[in-house]
Amino acid sequence: MWTYDKKLEYPINIKSTNPKLAKVIISQYGGPDGELAASLRYLSQRFGMPDQKSKAILNDIGTEELAHLEMVGSIVHQLTRNASIEELERAGLAPYYTDHGVDVYPVSAAGVPFNANCVACKGDPIANLQEDLAAEQKARATYEKLIDLCGDDGDVVDVLRYLREREIVHFQRFGEALRNVQDKLAEKKFYMNNNNNLFNNNCSN
């Protein structure tokens, strides 16, 4: 279970009103490679992992991605809370305003509600960790696109750079977890013996 600490992982104090940026940044809230997808993926995968170390890493990073979800929501909120109807319209947010006002809602930049199809839990530790490595690279790429779109809004860029940096750290940690699992499972045996891999995935907790 989790305890809430009344602070953000990294401070967010955005002075500008910029709904145009909010429209794209929301993809890291509810888009296919965003923080909701990430935390849901890691916190779900951890139940079935075969070793305590992988479980712990998934739990740590999944918990941090929840904090990032909150950070991205805060960015979107701060960028839109003082926007006028006209500013929202000019930013292409009239459709969003119609159904969600200036609330934070889990959609992609294109406006498609979050769908867990973008998350995989395969009942296979190697496949899961490769999925996680890919997820971190996809999140990194998305933050880079967002930084491209930010222009010179320094307050926002600063936070996005921080979040992008964390994805690279996570990528490295998942790389270690993968090597660890591969060592443990004796990769050759893992690949040769399909018929009872169900039992390989079980764990004792």
Added chain:
Amino acid sequence: MWTYDKKLEYPINIKSTNPKLAKVIISQYGGPDGELAASLRYLSQRFGMPDQKSKAILNDIGTEELAHLEMVGSIVHQLTRNASIEELERAGLAPYYTDHGVDVYPVSAAGVPFNANCVACKGDPIANLQEDLAAEQKARATYEKLIDLCGDDGDVVDVLRYLREREIVHFQRFGEALRNVQDKLAEKKFYMNNNNNLFNNNCSN
């Protein structure tokens, strides 16, 4: 942000292997009225609420629903971790096993991946809190259906009863939050003055 406490909100020690139950209980993990939907709804809505009290309630309950998500995942995991292929097949879990093994994955009982369409954040505190009241009743109803389906598996029923009880408590707390917001917004004015309700939703944090 959140800190992880290495314990469940309520202890779960299921001795039986019962994939048939897991197949339906997973709906409270990734189904339309499950704990993922609940925590996502409340943690998203809180950004735009107009008063600190509503924000605090949404934050509290949203955080507790994360703990419930973990509990439901643990039930599903414990009910399936020792299942044989044949037991999974008899329970109608061969399709699930195909794509997810015995991992925990956010789907409804019918096997449909989680879709945020079942969550609403309307940029309107009254509508949001009515949505939350409905959500708690829908979750209660789902837990009652699950208890119907559990037969005499006491370990599982005990946890489901606990979770159902919490939904009723949440329902009452959202009822208080709604009364509080209605008092503050001066309901009559709220209903009569459409043109600037955007600004009513803004808040200062």
Added chain:
Amino acid sequence: MWTYDKKLEYPINIKSTNPKLAKVIISQYGGPDGELAASLRYLSQRFGMPDQKSKAILNDIGTEELAHLEMVGSIVHQLTRNASIEELERAGLAPYYTDHGVDVYPVSAAGVPFNANCVACKGDPIANLQEDLAAEQKARATYEKLIDLCGDDGDVVDVLRYLREREIVHFQRFGEALRNVQDKLAEKKFYMNNNNNLFNNNCSN
């Protein structure tokens, strides 16, 4: 069954061509809290309600929401039927035009096709009626956002105000239905006796 009366519930005679408004108003046609969702929700729920009074209310309101669906479709049609390609493009409707021309198609303002995930039928009369109360508030909120976006287009605002007014009337009627069902089911018994609530939901017609 239904008989068609060749008139609208409320007259719609929009003289302006305004595809920008059509783009957002269509959310009340096929969006998550629109009239299609409403009529589908009520007309589906009525089969399983335990008392004739609730069934009748759901049937009445479900039928009226069909009339509202037609009204919203008429607004969208009248706002776009004479639009030039250039006007559609300026209004952000080039994507819509690509796949639907100037037909009326059930999508949200964001362009996402209608998905029944936004509708709940829970096999539980209390949960269903709370869902309906929430639905009416969400529809009211959406009409208010649309009125915000209309600016001074009086013909459209007039119709949207009428539709919003009806949602408030429906909200009140569902409130009565809920009190009636709660009285009948003897709420305390309802909450305490999970194991046979299946049979509570049955009805004789």
Added chain:
Amino acid sequence: MWTYDKKLEYPINIKSTNPKLAKVIISQYGGPDGELAASLRYLSQRFGMPDQKSKAILNDIGTEELAHLEMVGSIVHQLTRNASIEELERAGLAPYYTDHGVDVYPVSAAGVPFNANCVACKGDPIANLQEDLAAEQKARATYEKLIDLCGDDGDVVDVLRYLREREIVHFQRFGEALRNVQDKLAEKKFYMNNNNNLFNNNCSN
């Protein structure tokens, strides 16, 4: 707008409890080629059709499909209202029961909520009517599959045969509408002149 007549288009009095049949028949309620899809398709397309005759046919058939939606919902309700938990489980309806009890909910036989992606409104009368012809054939095929699955349950087969018969009548009426539109639009001109087909779709009501 529509007026409700308190009767079904065709009488439905099913004496058996058969949730196994309900599970598949529900596809004609909320499945890809079911009655919801049909009525939504026709009632949506009618706004943009270029001639009064096509509009009238779409309106008539769309209204009748609403009556069929009600009929299919009644079949599902009557087949399940007296089912015990054990009967529902044996019929593979435990997942459905989890989220919807024995209410009628718009899903396909596979349990996937209705998605309007299966409906097309193309802003082109020829394409729309071809879509409608296909829709009727797909509905006919589905009813035939359902009759295959009914075995000797005469009450249900009788109603399904009636519904299938109506699809063939609709197919013929859409065939006439297509020939009529083709005559009017002077098919050759229609195919040759792309640049202003937007205006062809407009109509005066």
Added chain:
Amino acid sequence: MWTYDKKLEYPINIKSTNPKLAKVIISQYGGPDGELAASLRYLSQRFGMPDQKSKAILNDIGTEELAHLEMVGSIVHQLTRNASIEELERAGLAPYYTDHGVDVYPVSAAGVPFNANCVACKGDPIANLQEDLAAEQKARATYEKLIDLCGDDGDVVDVLRYLREREIVHFQRFGEALRNVQDKLAEKKFYMNNNNNLFNNNCSN
């Protein structure tokens, strides 16, 4: 199986950078009536068709639609590969850029990822071929809308006209296939004998 020929079915050499056009043309890549939908529909239907001639036509056209998918992808790529961030933003492609950069990704013009709900395989040769006839008309209509939106960009219009022309040829070939199947199945018998139509669909390969 397929062998790749390193050329396009029809040459594409677009000199202009025009992300605004790319945004709508992508609907023929991943939209509801696009080339992915078409090839998937035909290549899937062919397995169950009852005669070799229909199978061959479905295989031929399904293979050609793969070539068209590649052509549409090439158009989108050429129209965007040299676009600056500012040009992408002005074209309404900032959301697309956020999640996909300037890659080609299977979405509709509205930005909704491809969903196979728009494709039908009904286990019924008549229904399948009517679906195919409708699909070709819907694709034709979409190409005409796209040509409307192209203005005077001759390089793009030329390719779209070629693709539209091919849909009309396919429509005619599916018409022949339908007549052929109807002759073979002795339509009257087909319509009268529901109970064993399963076996009608089987074939010997």
Added chain:
Amino acid sequence: MWTYDKKLEYPINIKSTNPKLAKVIISQYGGPDGELAASLRYLSQRFGMPDQKSKAILNDIGTEELAHLEMVGSIVHQLTRNASIEELERAGLAPYYTDHGVDVYPVSAAGVPFNANCVACKGDPIANLQEDLAAEQKARATYEKLIDLCGDDGDVVDVLRYLREREIVHFQRFGEALRNVQDKLAEKKFYMNNNNNLFNNNCSN
């Protein structure tokens, strides 16, 4: 463009009728980690890759995955073409039969139509190739689950083992492509310079 060769990549001659296996194997046709997802991912990503070698690998493997899609469709078809209604029902295929007869339709084992949300094209060669590595591992894992479920049906297991083997080969080829791209892009520079990575993705063909 592609030329069809009238043979399968690997021979498939399944003598048994086994719809229970077909129900799960279809996930490699239209499921989240199946062959449709794979070919669509690779053939879409290739347009934007920055070097000819990656493009060629994506094209080769994407084309082979189309052959695998055909193989999986053939397995499903052969396992079901002679099934009786009763055999389909016992295998849990009555819902599938309702909407698709014994045609091959792109769904997951759970019956959810294919959704491109499971595919990523990120406009970033590193992220794309990591996505591809993960995809191959997820496909391998799925084939292993399917082999688990096959029991002793040797004809089917033989083909599934072949397909699984190919995923491992693809995994290795994508590993090489990734190393090659990393060398070319000078990984350090790539990570440090966000602001113009748009142009890095462009290529000249």
